[in-house]
Amino acid sequence: WYFGEKCLSICLICNRKKFLSDVKGLPKKKPNPESHRYIQLDCGHLFTVAYLDNYYPPHPGKDQLITPLLCPTCQKTVVVSRYWKAMTKRAREIREIKTHLEVEATEEVQRNAVMRDQVQHIFEGIRRSKKGAVLPTLE
Numbered sequence: 614w615y616f617g618e619k620c621l622s623i624c625l626i627c628n629r630k631k632f633l634s635d636v637k638g639l640p641k642k643k644p645n646p647e648s649h650r651y652i653q654l655d656c657g658h659l660f661t662v663a664y665l666d667n668y669y670p671p672h673p674g675k676d677q678l679i680t681p682l683l684c685p686t687c688q689k690t691v692v693v694s695r696y697w698k699a700m701t702k703r704a705r706e707i708r709e710i711k712t713h714l715e716v717e718a719t720e721e722v723q724r725n726a727v728m729r730d731q732v733q734h735i736f737e738g739i740r741r742s743k744k745g746a747v748l749p750t751l752e
């Protein structure tokens with residue numbers, strides 16, 4: 614474990630060329646991989662900590678979708694202990710939105726039922742007043 618994260622599956626010393634080709638977030642000019650910290654996500658993609666710190670802002674922007682943390686490369690949901698607060702905050706926000714939508718949906722169903730009852734009552738009144746006239750029923 615390194616900085617609370619799992620050990621990397623690829624070694625900078627043993628396989629430098631592959632490491633440098635796989636890691637995201639190293640400067641293109643004169644990369645100094647020894648001076649960076651790295652995180653390998655559950656999906657296997659490898660990033661510098663600085664890159665992920667920038668990618669996973671602690672507070673999503675006003676117009677940004679609230680989603681679980683996703684790998685920047687493959688978009689799979691990831692769990693990263695370094696970003697635990699951000700992950701739990703987003704999970705809480707997602708739950709709050711779901712609850713709000715469920716309440717709105719329930720209220721909409723109730724409003725529709727009330728309107729349906731009102732319309733049905735109106736049709737029944739019209740039907741009674743039209744002696745013998747056949748009017749459609751709501752089903």
